[in-house]
Amino acid sequence: MKKPTTTLFFDNRIQKKDNTYPVKLTIYYNGQKKRYGLGVDLTENEWKKINGERLRDERLNEIKKELNVFLKKANDILDKLPFFSFSEFESQFFAKPFNVDNFFDSAQKKIDDIIETRPSTASILQNCLASFKSHLKKNVLLFNEITPEFLKKHEDWMVKNSKSLATVGIYLREVRKLFNEYIDINPEMSRIYPFGKGSKKYQIPTAKNVKIAIDIDDIEKIFNFNSLKNETEEYSRNIWMFSYLCNGINIADVARLKYKCIENGSINFVRKKTRNSTKSKSILISVPLSKEMDEIINKYGTSPKLSDNYIFPILINGLTEREELKKVKQETKTVNKYIKRISQSVGIEANVTSMTARHSFATILKRSGAPTSYIGDTFGHSDVKTTQNYLGDYSFEEKKKWQKELTKFKTKKKKSKNDTGAIL
Numbered sequence: 001m002k003k004p005t006t007t008l009f010f011d012n013r014i015q016k017k018d019n020t021y022p023v024k025l026t027i028y029y030n031g032q033k034k035r036y037g038l039g040v041d042l043t044e045n046e047w048k049k050i051n052g053e054r055l056r057d058e059r060l061n062e063i064k065k066e067l068n069v070f071l072k073k074a075n076d077i078l079d080k081l082p083f084f085s086f087s088e089f090e091s092q093f094f095a096k097p098f099n100v101d102n103f104f105d106s107a108q109k110k111i112d113d114i115i116e117t118r119p120s121t122a123s124i125l126q127n128c129l130a131s132f133k134s135h136l137k138k139n140v141l142l143f144n145e146i147t148p149e150f151l152k153k154h155e156d157w158m159v160k161n162s163k164s165l166a167t168v169g170i171y172l173r174e175v176r177k178l179f180n181e182y183i184d185i186n187p188e189m190s191r192i193y194p195f196g197k198g199s200k201k202y203q204i205p206t207a208k209n210v211k212i213a214i215d216i217d218d219i220e221k222i223f224n225f226n227s228l229k230n231e232t233e234e235y236s237r238n239i240w241m242f243s244y245l246c247n248g249i250n251i252a253d254v255a256r257l258k259y260k261c262i263e264n265g266s267i268n269f270v271r272k273k274t275r276n277s278t279k280s281k282s283i284l285i286s287v288p289l290s291k292e293m294d295e296i297i298n299k300y301g302t303s304p305k306l307s308d309n310y311i312f313p314i315l316i317n318g319l320t321e322r323e324e325l326k327k328v329k330q331e332t333k334t335v336n337k338y339i340k341r342i343s344q345s346v347g348i349e350a351n352v353t354s355m356t357a358r359h360s361f362a363t364i365l366k367r368s369g370a371p372t373s374y375i376g377d378t379f380g381h382s383d384v385k386t387t388q389n390y391l392g393d394y395s396f397e398e399k400k401k402w403q404k405e406l407t408k409f410k411t412k413k414k415k416s417k418n419d420t421g422a423i424l
Contacts, residue, residue, distance in 0.1 A: 004029040004084050006074045008067055010047045011035070019043055025070055027078075027089065034086055036093070038070050100185065103141045104129065106178050119322040121174075128171040131158060143182050146175070148194045148202035155205065165205045172204045212356050213363035214348060219244065221346040222339070235300060236338035239312070239331075240357055242296045247287050248358030251332045255314040255324075260307040262297075265289050 009026045016022075020041035027034050040063060042050070049055055050064045077092045078084065099105045107129045115122045132141060135157050151172065158168050176195050183190050194202050223241060228234040243249050252272050261269050267287045287293075301311050310316065314331050315324055336353045343352035350356070 002030065004078050004089075006071060006078070008071065009035055010042070010044075012044065016041060021047070023047070023067065025074055027074070027086065029084055029086070032086075036090075038067070040067060099140075100182075101142050101144075103143055103146060103175075103178065103182075104133070104139060106143075106182060107174075110178060115322065117321050119325045124170060125174050128174050131163075131171060143179065143189065144192050146179065146194055147192075148200065151175075151194055151202040169204050169206055176204065212350065212353070213359040214343075214350050214352065214356060215360075216364050218343075218346075218348045218350070219360060219364070221348065222342060222352075225342055225346055227345065228342075232334065233338045233342065236335045237342055238296045238300065239335055240339045240354065242293055243354060244357040244361050245290055245293050247285060248361035249285075249287075250358060251335060251354050252328045254312060255310070255328050255331060257311045258307070259301075259305050259309055259311055261311070262289065267293070 005028045007026045007028075009024045010021060011024050012021045014022060018041075020043050022037055023040040023042055024035040024037055027036075042063070046060060046063075049057065050060055050067070055061055055064060074089075074093060077089060081088060081092075096105075098109060107125055111122045111125050111129070132154070133139065135154055155168050155172070158171070159165065179193065179195065183193060195204065197203055222237065225237065228237065239251070239254065243251065243254055246254070246267060249269075250271075253269060256272055257267065257269060261267050265288065267289055269285055270283065271285065297311060300313065302309055302313050308317065315327055319327070332354055339352050339354070339356075343350070
């Protein structure tokens with residue numbers, strides 16, 4: 001099979017308003033040809049001059065050099081391709097030049113690298129990139145321009161434009177990751193590293209988690225609610241209850257449960273969030289399979305109950321990471337929509353979502369006397385501080401109970417005639 005060939009083509013079939021015609025690159029391969037515009041337009045006379053023996057026009061000389069650069073680039077790509085295809089040639093020929101010192105280029109390359117395998121992280125990085133570009137109104141941001149002062153200004157800009165501190169933190173942690181990768185390649189640039197503690201560094205803000213738990217009485221109202229309007233509402237309620245009962249498992253992990261996770265009366269799984277981390281952080285969570293959970297599985301579980309089949313009809317085998325993410329997002333949206341309707345119907349004032357199930361599971365266990373370390377174990381947390389973010393504040397009655405403990409003295413003080421102090 002012959003090697004692809006390249007030529008320049010003067011397309012005098014397409015005349016522009018200024019009487020010029022486009023110059024194109026033509027690739028011939030195995031009886032097929034494709035032509036690609038180069039952004040260069042010439043008159044017929046200019047084209048003849050460029051292809052003549054003597055060229056004294058300085059402007060046309062520069063254009064001729066530019067066209068030769070295009071030809072060389074095309075031939076270099078063709079020489080390096082192990083197997084030719086027009087699509088692969090196009091992806092390389094029209095790829096934008098990568099500037100390792102440009103944060104925007106590094107961010108886009110990272111997005112392209114992980115879009116299929118880690119679409120959720122890629123989406124965060126895309127939003128971060130869009131935020132910077134919207135603020136700066138330019139397409140180049142050098143790493144050495146990302147100073148503590150610059151980051152603080154961008155934080156202020158984001159907050160002014162209705163972004164929460166939690167969102168600021170999520171975006172700028174991605175910036176920090178890319179900066180660390182940049183320094184790995186260019187160790188000498190560690191001197192300009194902007195992140196850290198101290199007056200001369202930028203510290204990424206951390207927003208305190210909003211505790212969104214509801215109490216056991218409200219859980220009971222949702223559990224016993226029977227005025228369900230349709231099958232989707234009933235399904236959403238039951239998936240929410242399954243999430244609550246199964247250690248507050250989130251919808252992304254509910255979706256990925258397979259029948260092989262059920263073993264010896266327990267459901268065993270590793271959270272999707274930690275599955276992409278190092279193996280040492282991938283903690284196996286084991287949940288006793290309760291009667292209520294078993295009933296939900298029997299009602300909605302897919303058939304046949306083969307080991308590698310998903311339990312719930314949310315995902316199917318063979319999907320890409322991006323396709324999985326899309327289906328999980330839709331499932332979460334549906335559950336949130338209907339659980340909100342149900343909670344409003346039974347008089348719950350809180351804004352109940354899929355995350356409420358997780359926070360409520362932790363808080364109700366804590367108020368029942370379960371140690372924080374146990375709750376952390378059920379979540380697969382390695383740090384008790386992470387678990388505390390899920391624990392709701394104590395109720396007023398509990399606060400009154402613990403306040404009384406402060407004055408439970410063994411001997412009561414007796415009031416004398418000269419005693420002006422309080423009677424305890």
